[in-house]
Amino acid sequence: MARSSAVFVCSACGNTTSKWSGRCEACGEWNTIQEERAAAAGPPSKTLGASKGRSVPLTDLGHAEAPPPRTASAMAELDRVLGGGLVPGSAILVGGDPGIGKSTLLLQGAAAFAAAGLRVVYISGEEASAQVRMRAERLGLGNAAVQLGAETNLRDILATLDTERPDLVVIDSIQTMWADNVDSAPGSVTQVRAAAHELTSFAKRRGAAVVLVGHVTKEGQIAGPRVVEHMVDTVLYFEGERGHQFRILRAVKNRFGPADEIGVFEMTGAGLAEVANPSALFLSERGTPAPGSVVFAGIEGTRPVLCEMQALVAPTPQAQPRRTVVGWDGGRLAMILAVLEARCGIPFAGLDVYLNVAGGMKVSEPAADLAVAAALLSAREDSALPAETVVFGEISLSGALRPVAQTENRLKEARKLGFTAAIAPRGGKSGDAAGIALTEMGDLAAFVGEIFGAG
Numbered sequence: 046m047a048r049s050s051a052v053f054v055c056s057a058c059g060n061t062t063s064k065w066s067g068r069c070e071a072c073g074e075w076n077t078i079q080e081e082r083a084a085a086a087g088p089p090s091k092t093l094g095a096s097k098g099r100s101v102p103l104t105d106l107g108h109a110e111a112p113p114p115r116t117a118s119a120m121a122e123l124d125r126v127l128g129g130g131l132v133p134g135s136a137i138l139v140g141g142d143p144g145i146g147k148s149t150l151l152l153q154g155a156a157a158f159a160a161a162g163l164r165v166v167y168i169s170g171e172e173a174s175a176q177v178r179m180r181a182e183r184l185g186l187g188n189a190a191v192q193l194g195a196e197t198n199l200r201d202i203l204a205t206l207d208t209e210r211p212d213l214v215v216i217d218s219i220q221t222m223w224a225d226n227v228d229s230a231p232g233s234v235t236q237v238r239a240a241a242h243e244l245t246s247f248a249k250r251r252g253a254a255v256v257l258v259g260h261v262t263k264e265g266q267i268a269g270p271r272v273v274e275h276m277v278d279t280v281l282y283f284e285g286e287r288g289h290q291f292r293i294l295r296a297v298k299n300r301f302g303p304a305d306e307i308g309v310f311e312m313t314g315a316g317l318a319e320v321a322n323p324s325a326l327f328l329s330e331r332g333t334p335a336p337g338s339v340v341f342a343g344i345e346g347t348r349p350v351l352c353e354m355q356a357l358v359a360p361t362p363q364a365q366p367r368r369t370v371v372g373w374d375g376g377r378l379a380m381i382l383a384v385l386e387a388r389c390g391i392p393f394a395g396l397d398v399y400l401n402v403a404g405g406m407k408v409s410e411p412a413a414d415l416a417v418a419a420a421l422l423s424a425r426e427d428s429a430l431p432a433e434t435v436v437f438g439e440i441s442l443s444g445a446l447r448p449v450a451q452t453e454n455r456l457k458e459a460r461k462l463g464f465t466a467a468i469a470p471r472g473g474k475s476g477d478a479a480g481i482a483l484t485e486m487g488d489l490a491a492f493v494g495e496i497f498g499a500g
């Protein structure tokens with residue numbers, strides 16, 4: 046094959062290039078580029094428009110469409126992340142690090158949807174049926190009406206599904222699937238794409254919901270879930286810190302519900318337990334108010350969630366002080382430090398800065414800016430914020446505080462958890478903020494002056 050030149054594909058993001066390099070230009074990952082043999086490339090001999098196609102029926106945009114019928118399970122946290130239950134014919138990707146608990150979550154989910162009346166098939170390409178059965182036994186799901194299969198051959202799996210006609214199929218994992226019509230190793234970008242394409246087509250064709258499990262891989266030896274993100278309707282990531290018992294299922298894309306929705310679980314010996322009140326959980330380890338600790342009233346998806354921002358500021362002999370962040374964006378921290386220095390005259394040169402979101406939570410809202418600034422100042426001044434106070438607000442480069450969405454919901458959640466005061470930007474729609482003393486401020490310098498008496 047003279048024309049079928051080599052193609053190089055990034056196993057993290059699926060970007061293709063014509064030459065190898067150590068680092069992917071598209072996603073910046075190192076050592077993820079692999080050679081894939083491509084089918085004879087080059088332009089097709091005839092353009093598609095030249096031959097006769099079938100005409101496709103078109104409908105008005107205004108055409109009323111009934112909302113998709115959903116099935117709710119007994120796992121409310123899972124239903125919430127799916128946008129209020131499982132939609133028939135949807136393709137769902139569940140990504141996460143190996144060992145984070147994906148198989149456990151999906152086995153529990155499969156049992157819950159089976160109990161809700163769906164026909165459920167669970168195909169494991171990684172474990173033998175006996176192993177899955179043992180896991181089910183341990184989770185107390187020994188009698189769940191879930192059909193198990195241990196197989197990696199996609200042709201056989203699809204044939205089985207075509208006769209079984211399930212309502213829900215779990216494929217654990219997409220990287221172990223093998224399509225025999227594709228000349229590439231299991232786990233390669235080409236195989237993972239082909240398998241995901243076959244399975245999502247099956248979902249649309251038969252109206253079955255298909256869940257694909259995808260391991261996140263750092264080494265780039267097998268293709269990561271990002272390679273198939275664009276093919277599916279819903280992308281969920283299962284996250285958590287290894288040392289913590291909390292696990293968060295986060296919707297990063299959902300054609301059938303809000304993105305950014307989270308479901309919170311706690312790992313136990315008997316599987317994942319749902320956490321109905323995450324704020325209480327994230328704040329449970331908080332002791333008496335200490336310098337550097339600030340409670341942020343955040344919103345995750347449709348739900349308010351309070352969490353604790355912890356900062357530590359310490360002198361360093363190093364010329365390049367450390368900036369270490371866990372659970373928040375490092376670039377955003379640099380910005381806050383720059384604004385504190387430029388607009389409030391508070392330098393952090395010669396000081397190491399550590400920032401941590403307690404409980405293994407990851408926060409991405411800009412509304413956390415003010416809470417982070419407060420934690421940094423509190424740590425630097427070695428003085429705790431007034432007790433039982435929550436903080437939220439976005440900081441602009443000018444040092445102004447910008448109001449954020451859902452101020453009222455944040456305040457209500459804070460009050461529910463026993464907080465009595467809040468500091469927020471001026472101009473937020475606080476609505477009925479009874480029971481909580483709200484202090485509104487227009488800029489960061491005012492905040493510094495009022496709370497820390499400096500500026």
Ligand code: TYD
Pocket residue numbers: 141142143144145146147148149150311312313314315316317318
């Ligand atoms: P597993 O579901 O196999 O992870 P993944 O499929 O993402 O690789 O879980 C990993 C291990 O953690 C497994 O040995 C079971 C254990 N585990 C618990 O004991 N309790 C739990 O609640 C969870 C989620 C996992």
Ligand code: MG
Pocket residue numbers: 147148149171217
């Ligand atoms: Mg697994």
